[in-house]
Amino acid sequence: FNETAWQRIEHQFRQLAIFARESGCTGLAIDIEYVWQQYHFNWDGYDYKGYTREDLVKTIRARMTRVAAAMYDEYPDMVLLTLPESSMSLGSHIQTAWIEEAARRDAPGGVHLCTEYTYRRPNARFMFGHAWMNTELLHLRLSKAAFNYWQRTGSISEGIWVFGEDPEDYHGAPPNLAEFRQAFAASLMVGRKYNWIYSHTFRPWFLGREREKYTAAEPLDGYIDVIKKREVITDTRYAEAAKSLRTLTLRDYASDLGLTIVPTFAGPR
DSSP: OOHHHHHHHHHHHHHHHHHHHHTTOSEEEEEOGGGGGGGSTTOTTOOOSSOOHHHHHHHHHHHHHHHHHHHHHHOTTOEEEEEOTTOSSTHHHHHHHHHHHHHHHTOTTOEEEEESTTTTOOOHHHHHHHHHHHHHHHHHHSOHHHHHHHHHHOEEEEOEEOSSOOTTOOSOSOOOHHHHHHHHHHHHHHOSSOOOEEOTTTHHHHTTOSGGGOOOSSOHHHHHHHHHHTOOOOOHHHHHHHHHHHTTOOSOOHHHHSOOOOOOOOTTO
């Protein structure tokens, strides 16, 4: 609720957009995770003196609209990649505000969700279901005009994390070669414009450098071969579901996937 502090923050986002434009970048990728504690109503920094939870949500939407406006003012054609996974509670209002502002301007680059929750859950049905869930969530959050804009210009990219230790033991074990093949196929099938691999520590290996540091049991070249071949799942149900998911179509995918999405209580947060 500090107007002066927020002017500084808006200025920083504006400078990032200028840098991206002037340096020839396609756009910006923004990961909101580093302040994830603030996406819960019970964060210690919220004292609710003089404002309510509803006021907090409205302020988040207003601040993030101005942040998006500052970036689009400087770089109207930018592609905006956003990593929304740290929290889809109050964090979801950040994504909503950005997409609404992009829609208001009919920004040609679109807004693209790059998921992290799928990192080490290499099951095609689950990854398809996760894309379905995010489409449903944005349909609930966005205005009709903004959702139509997102369907026309946006996309979902299901992220994969192949190697490296997970210090919080949250995402699970690294995928073996067979699991990676399935996960990569699913990410290719769901992503309309992009697919992405979290390349922390191992990008040099895929470029043929520092291969002596690779210690996993299965051959490194096997993983690289999966990426080169770009194989997808040819089963008709999966192919048809993926085609529909790529266009961000709203429908019931339960019969295709053998699973469904359900709302759950998240507790006092």
